[in-house]
Each structure stands twice: as C-alpha cells, then as structure tokens.
Amino acid sequence: MGKVYKYGDHIDTDVIIPARYLNVHEPNQLAAHCMEDIDFEFKNTVKVGDVIIAGENFGCGSSREHAPIAIKASGIQCVIAKSFARIFLRNAFNIGLPVIESDCAYDEFNEKDEIEVDYGKGWMINKTTQKQYKVNPLPAFMMHIVEKGGLMNSIREER
Amino acid sequence: MKMTMTQKIMAAHTDQAVYPGAYIHCDLDMLLGNDITTPVAIDAFQMHQHKEVFDRKKISIVPDHFTPNKDIASALQCQKVRRFVQEHKIEHYFEIGEMGIEHALLPEKGLVKSGDMIIGADSHTCTFGALGAFSTGIGSTDLAAAMVTGKCWFKVPEAIEVELIGKPNGYVSGKDVILKLIGILGVDGARYKSLEFTGEGISHLSMDDRFTISNMVIEAGAKNGIFPVDEKTKAYMDANHLDYPIYEADEDAIYIEKITIDLSTLEPIVAKPHLPSNIEKAAKLNHILIDQVVIGSCTNGRLSDLRIAAEILSGKKIKKGLRLIVFPATQKIYLEAMRAGYIESIIEAGGIVSTPTCGPCLGGHMGILGENEKCLATTNRNFVGRMGHVTSEIYLSSPAVAAASSLTGYITTPGGNYGEGL
Numbered sequence: 195m196g197k198v199y200k201y202g203d204h205i206d207t208d209v210i211i212p213a214r215y216l217n218v219h220e221p222n223q224l225a226a227h228c229m230e231d232i233d234f235e236f237k238n239t240v241k242v243g244d245v246i247i248a249g250e251n252f253g254c255g256s257s258r259e260h261a262p263i264a265i266k267a268s269g270i271q272c273v274i275a276k277s278f279a280r281i282f283l284r285n286a287f288n289i290g291l292p293v294i295e296s297d298c299a300y301d302e303f304n305e306k307d308e309i310e311v312d313y314g315k316g317w318m319i320n321k322t323t324q325k326q327y328k329v330n331p332l333p334a335f336m337m338h339i340v341e342k343g344g345l346m347n348s349i350r351e352e353r
Numbered sequence: 354m355k356m357t358m359t360q361k362i363m364a365a366h367t368d369q370a371v372y373p374g375a376y377i378h379c380d381l382d383m384l385l386g387n388d389i390t391t392p393v394a395i396d397a398f399q400m401h402q403h404k405e406v407f408d409r410k411k412i413s414i415v416p417d418h419f420t421p422n423k424d425i426a427s428a429l430q431c432q433k434v435r436r437f438v439q440e441h442k443i444e445h446y447f448e449i450g451e452m453g454i455e456h457a458l459l460p461e462k463g464l465v466k467s468g469d470m471i472i473g474a475d476s477h478t479c480t481f482g483a484l485g486a487f488s489t490g491i492g493s494t495d496l497a498a499a500m501v502t503g504k505c506w507f508k509v510p511e512a513i514e515v516e517l518i519g520k521p522n523g524y525v526s527g528k529d530v531i532l533k534l535i536g537i538l539g540v541d542g543a544r545y546k547s548l549e550f551t552g553e554g555i556s557h558l559s560m561d562d563r564f565t566i567s568n569m570v571i572e573a574g575a576k577n578g579i580f581p582v583d584e585k586t587k588a589y590m591d592a593n594h595l596d597y598p599i600y601e602a603d604e605d606a607i608y609i610e611k612i613t614i615d616l617s618t619l620e621p622i623v624a625k626p627h628l629p630s631n632i633e634k635a636a637k638l639n640h641i642l643i644d645q646v647v648i649g650s651c652t653n654g655r656l657s658d659l660r661i662a663a664e665i666l667s668g669k670k671i672k673k674g675l676r677l678i679v680f681p682a683t684q685k686i687y688l689e690a691m692r693a694g695y696i697e698s699i700i701e702a703g704g705i706v707s708t709p710t711c712g713p714c715l716g717g718h719m720g721i722l723g724e725n726e727k728c729l730a731t732t733n734r735n736f737v738g739r740m741g742h743v744t745s746e747i748y749l750s751s752p753a754v755a756a757a758s759s760l761t762g763y764i765t766t767p768g769g770n771y772g773e774g775l
Contacts, residue, residue, distance in 0.1 A: 204540055204628060208736045213715040216389050217419055217426035219396070231738040251541035251574060255734060256715070257476040259393050259492040280545050280576060281476055285492035335376040335506070346401045349498045 195321065196243035196271060199229075199236060200305040205248050206255035207282065211264040219260060221267035228264040242269035245309050247299050249275065253282025262286040272311055274299045274318070287336055288345040294318075294329055302327060354603050357512040358579050359547040361600040362487040366470045373511045373607075378504045381411065383465055385473030386496050387455055387711075388416035392430045393493035394474060395437045398500055406441045407503035413445035413464055414438050415455035418711040423718040453683025453709045456480035456568060456651035461683055463593030467582045468600055472496070472505050476571045477651050477733065483563035484590065485582040485599065490571060510547040510576045513538075514608040517554030519617030524661070524767045527562030528653060528731065528751035530614065531569040532622040536632035537612055544574035546609070549602060554616045555580060560589045561657040568652045569733050572629040621766050623729075624749040627737050635754045638764040645728040646671075646759040647740075648752050649680025649707075650714045653731035656686050656693075658752040663695035665756035665767055666702035672762030677704035678720045684709060704759065716740045722747075729764060731755050 209231040211224050218224070229236040246252075246265065252275035253261060262285045265273065272292040276299075286293045292313055299318070303309060308321035311329070319326045332340065342348035356364065356371070364371040366379040386394055391414055406412060416434055419427035438446040445464055452458065456477050459465045467485030471478065474496040481488035491505065499505050515534060534548075548570050558566070563580050570578030580586070582599045590597055621635040648654075648662050659681060671677050679699050681687035687709065690696050696706050713720030714732040722728055722741030727748065730740070735747035748764065757767040 206734075206736045208715070208734070208739050212738055213389075213418075213717055214721075216717075217424055217430060219393050219430070231743045251544065254540060254574065255476065255571075255736060257474055257478075257490040257492055258389065259474075259494060260389075263393070277541065277544065279541070279574060281490050281492060284495060288492060288494035288498075333376070345494050345498050346397050349502055350401060 195308060195310045196241065196245050198303045198305060198307045198309050199240070199244060199246045200303065201232065201246065201248040203249035204251045204254055207253055207258050207261040208255055210253065210261040211258065216258065216260055221263050224260050224264035225267035228268045237268065240268045240270065243271050244269060245311065246270055246273045247275070247303050248273065249300050250277045252278050254279035257281045259285045259289065262289055262291045266291040272313065276300055287339055290344045296329065298327055355605050355607050356603050357547060357549050357606045358581065358600055358602040359487055359512060359549065359577060360509060361602065362468060362470060363507065363509060365600070371509050373509050375509045376506060377509060378506050379470050381472060381499055381503055381505055382469040383471045384412045384496060384499050385455055385459065385475065385478055386414050387418050387475055388420060388431050388434055389418045390474035390493045390496065391434045394497040394500065395433060397494050397497035403501045406443065406500045409442050410444045411503070412443050412500060413459055414443055415447050415452055415458055417452060417454050417709065418715065419717050420710055421449050421708065451684060454651045454654060454711055457655060457682035457686070460484060460564070461685055463595050466590050466595045466597040467586060468598035472499060477568050479570050479575065479577050480564055480568040480651060482567035482570070482577050482579040483560065485580055485586055487577055487579065489577045508545065510545055511609045512547045512549050513543055514611040515548050515550050516552040516611060516613040517550060517616055518552050518613060519554050519615040520557045521616040521619060524621055524751065524753035525616065525619045526751045526753065527558060527565035529619050529622045530616065531566040532624050532629065532632050532749065533614060533619060534612065535569065535573045535630045538573040540572060540628050540630045541574040543570065546575055548575045548578040549608065550578065550580045556583065557616060559657060560585055561655040564655065565652055569629065572733060621751060621754045623754065623764060624735055626735050626746040626748065629733065629735060629749060635750060635764055636766045641727065641748065641764045642762060643675065643729045643758060643764065644726040645676040645678065645720065645722065646755050647678050647713050647720055647728060647730040647732060648755050649682060650711065650732040651682065652733045653752050654680050654682030654686065656689055658731065659686065659690045659695045660693070662752045662756040663698040665753060666704065667698040669702055669760055671703040671759045675759055675762050677759045678713065679704050679706045680709060680712065682709055713740055729755050729758050
C-alpha cells in the first residue's frame with residue numbers, strides 16, 4: 195500500500211529526470227532529483243510503495259532509461275496513466291517497473307489518497323474512498339518479459 | 354499485400370507474421386548508442402555476464418551529448434564507453450575530431466540506408482526514416498539486449514498517411530512542415546503508430562528537409578516516420594557508394610488516418626512553450642523578445658541550415674545583448690560551412706560557432722538558460738526546463754526564423770509572401 199502522487203498529461207522525461215543530472219547513471223543518484231522540475235518536494239516525501247497516477251502520454255520525449263530508473267529507485271511501486279509514450283513503456287517493462295494503462299484511475303484518485311494495487315490479480319483499491327477498480331491484464335508478450343524479471347533475463351533464456 | 358512501407362521492411366527482417374498489433378522479433382542492421390545511454394546499456398550487458406557483441410560492425414557508438422566532456426562525471430561516463438568499445442572492437446566509434454551529432458553523422462558516413470532496420474538508444478533515431486529505413490528510438494536495456502542478440506522486439510504499428518502536396522514558398526522548410534504536422538496531430542497523436550509520408554510535394558523537399566521532418570516525428574509520439582525512396586534519396590546514398598534495397602508500400606496498404614498538408618500554403622511556424630505541438634505563425638509572435646538564439650542540433654544543424662542562417666546574417670549585426678550560438682552537426686558540415694564562408698558570416702554578425710555537440714538542446718552545456726530567459730532554437734523540444742532554469746522558455750523554429758530573429762531581438766519572419774498559411 196502507498197500514497198498517490200498525481201500529475202497531468204504529457205509528463206516528459208526531461209521533468210522526470212532533467213538532463214543536467216545525466217552525467218551519472220547510478221539509480222540512487224538519479225532518484226535524488228526525480229520529478230524536481232515539476233514537483234520539488236517529491237524526492238523528499240516519496241516512500242517505498244507509493245504510486246504515480248497521471249494523464250495521457252506519460253514519459254514522452256527523450257528515450258533516457260534514467261527516467262524509469264529514477265522513478266523505480268525512488269520507491270514508486272508502479273505508474274498508472276491513461277496512456278504511456280512508447281519508449282518509456284518499453285523501458286519500464288525492460289527494467290521491471292510495472293506500468294498500468296487505466297482510463298479511470300486519473301479521475302478516481304486524488305493526490306495523497308491511499309492505494310493498493312495487485313496487477314497479477316487485476317485490481318486496485320482506493321483505500322481512502324474504499325472503492326475497487328479493475329486493472330487490465332498485460333498483453334501475454336509483455337507478461338512474459340515481466341515474469342522473467344526483465345528483458346535481459348528473458349533473452350538469456352532464449353539463447 | 355496491404356502492407357505499408359514500414360510493415361514491408363519489418364517483414365523482410367523476420368520470419369514471423371507481420372500485421373498491425375503483432376509482436377515480432379526483427380533482425381537489426383544497425384544499433385546506435387551515445388554517451389548518456391550507452392553506460393546504462395553497458396551495465397545491463399555486463400551484469401548479465403555477456404562476453405561478446407553479436408556483430409561489432411553493426412553497432413555505432415557516438416559520444417555527442419556531454420562532449421567535449423563538460424565535467425568530470427561526464428568524462429567518466431565517456432571513459433566507460435571508450436573502454437567497452439575497445440574491449441569489443443566496435444568498429445563505428447567516433448571520438449571528438451571525427452564525430453558529429455549521431456543522427457547527422459550516421460547518414461553522412463553511409464552507415465544507414467534505405468530498407469535498413471535500425472534502433473538507437475536515443476529518441477531521435479527516427480531521423481533515418483528520411484532515407485526510407487525503419488528506424489526508431491529505444492532504451493538502454495533494449496540496446497544491451499540487441500548488442501547480445503542482434504534482434505529487437507516490436508509491436509507492428511498501424512500507420513497514418515501524411516500526404517504532402519504543393520511546393521513550399523520562400524523560407525518555408527522541413528522544420529515548418531514537421532511543426533505543422535505536430536500541431537495537427539498533437540504530441541501523442543501518432544503514439545505507437547508509423548507516419549508514412551507520400552505525395553508529390555516530397556520531390557520539393559531536400560534530403561536535409563526530410564531528415565528534419567523524420568527527426569521530429571517522435572514529438573508526435575510516432576514510432577517512426579518514413580519517406581519513400583526517390584531520385585534525391587538515391588543520389589544521397591550513391592554518393593556513399595551504398596547498395597540498398599528499396600521497399601514501397603502496397604497500393605492497397607491500410608492507413609488508419611490520412612493527413613494532407615499543402616506545402617504551398619505554409620508559412621514559417623514557431624512552437625511556443627512548453628510543447629512542440631503548441632504552434633503559431635512566426636509572424637504573429639513579433640512581441641516575443643528573446644535572450645538567446647540556438648541554431649543547430651540533430652534537427653537543424655546540417656549544411657543547408659547553416660547556409661540559410663549565414664545568408665540572412667551576412668553583412669549584418671545581431672541585436673546587441675542577444676546571444677547567438679551556432680552548432681554545425683558534424684565535423685564535415687563544420688568544415689564545409691567554413692570553406693563556403695558561412696562560419697565567417699555568422700561570426701562577423703556577432704554569433705559564436707561551437708564544435709558539434711548536443712550541448713544546449715537538452716540543457717547539457719554550451720548555452721544553458723537562466724531565470725525567465727527566452728530562447729528561440731532550431732532544436733526539437735521545448736519542455737519545461739529542457740534548456741536550463743525551470744522558469745526559462747524555449748520557442749522552436751526553422752534556421753531562417755532563428756537567424757532573422759537574432760538580428761531584431763524578437764521573433765521575426767524572414768522576408769517573403771506566404772499566402773493563406775496555417
């Protein structure tokens with residue numbers, strides 16, 4: 195269980211982790227600046243298990259994998275958005291940061307609401323309002339990568 | 354049958370059935386990484402104890418983002434990349450002195466061509482679609498996996514046809530075409546889809562224009578943006594003595610949407626902060642005062658871009674107090690611009706010229722913006738804080754508008770009559 199951080203549409207990878215911090219690539223160093231250009235306090239208040247909920251096209255822009263790495267290293271357990279930019283989506287799966295496309299989450303959760311998610315079983319609960327919602331299952335192809343623990347593990351098996 | 358150009362190229366690189374929505378694995382012709390994304394790929398490669406790359410001739414590594422090394426941390430990342438390249442004898446590695454911005458450099462060196470299947474750990478890898486290749490940006494772990502297997506997984510995209518008709522007027526260039534298209538589609542209008550350019554208007558666009566257009570399809574969310582191969586494409590590739598396959602869309606190829614742009618009606622366009630889709634006619638923005646102009650990047654740092662800028666600046670002086678920073682995209686372009694006198698015109702006008710680097714485009718170095726500063730740039734993104742301070746603002750334009758604006762200090766349309774427009 196965690197609390198919700200809520201952001202709008204078109205959250206780009208430049209605000210998730212500004213390029214001025216890309217002279218390093220160690221996850222905790224990146225997490226120290228995660229989201230700071232749109233939410234300066236995020237890095238100070240985020241706790242393990244928290245969830246980001248956003249609108250359309252989350253993660254647009256640069257292909258920097260540092261963006262999902264920074265989010266994951268911040269302790270965020272998953273990102274739920276109306277839609278994701280395609281490179282961010284691939285990167286998140288490849289490094290094992292679960293991302294969920296949901297039409298309703300953005301409207302049904304407020305900032306700081308308590309949330310519980312079980313993507314395996316396919317539900318999420320707003321503990322603040324005590325309402326439960328369905329989570330769409332991942333495509334089988336993507337689920338395979340997740341089950342193997344990321345892309346590098348999945349190609350090891352195939353070779 | 355019923356396949357788009359993108360789907361045809363995918364089908365030629367896999368044994369699996371290719372149809373929109375299918376997940377397939379494709380063989381790759383070229384992989385690309387830079388000094389920001391490759392270190393993360395190297396970690397993934399080494400963490401999984403992989404010893405060898407699949408083909409040292411099919412990997413290009415170009416340290417271009419924070420080079421020449423902007424600080425010690427950047428230098429360490431470049432050293433890590435250099436050691437990896439040496440250990441694996443990767444053939445296409447370009448140290449400063451022979452480098453350029455990756456998306457301008459690879460076509461120039463003849464390392465990418467029509468019909469190729471290309472991935473790069475940089476979102477603007479879509480640039481090579483201008484040559485009639487399938488080319489798309491991926492992340493570092495994808496790059497690491499591909500360095501091991503020579504393959505990458507894709508979801509076969511649905512396609513949007515972008516028909517270009519008519520001939521552009523005056524200073525209208527590829528940048529205006531792509532900004533117009535992003536304005537129509539929005540920043541996610543082509544998400545997960547391919548943009549397939551068609552129409553007789555293409556014949557009026559130079560290869561440089563086409564590279565600029567394909568470069569920015571990612572700003573509409575597209576997976577790739579591909580041009581058919583015509584005489585100009587062939588001439589470009591023939592100059593590098595390349596053998597290349599040519600794929601064409603089937604006549605009954607399925608497009609889920611068709612957008613037509615009449616190039617003859619376009620005027621110079623500017624994208625206002627903070628999204629590339631936030632477009633306006635440059636002529637309507639002459640109240641916007643600017644502190645800095647940047648001409649260059651993988652989008653607009655090619656020779657014709659520098660020529661247009663130099664022609665507009667030649668014999669004139671930029672607005673006092675304004676900072677004009679010009680970045681040739683490759684060493685070759687730099688040298689040719691110098692021999693042609695473009696560099697001299699720019700410097701005489703009061704601009705500075707830098708060695709090739711991604712530098713200011715992503716807020717790395719060489720022209721970072723301060724509090725509330727406004728920059729007009731020929732780069733590709735104007736997100737919050739992209740080029741510096743979180744309160745700074747970026748306007749995106751063609752080199753012609755950027756050069757004309759550097760003379761006045763406000764957003765300025767270079768001369769000409771543009772008809773109805775936007």
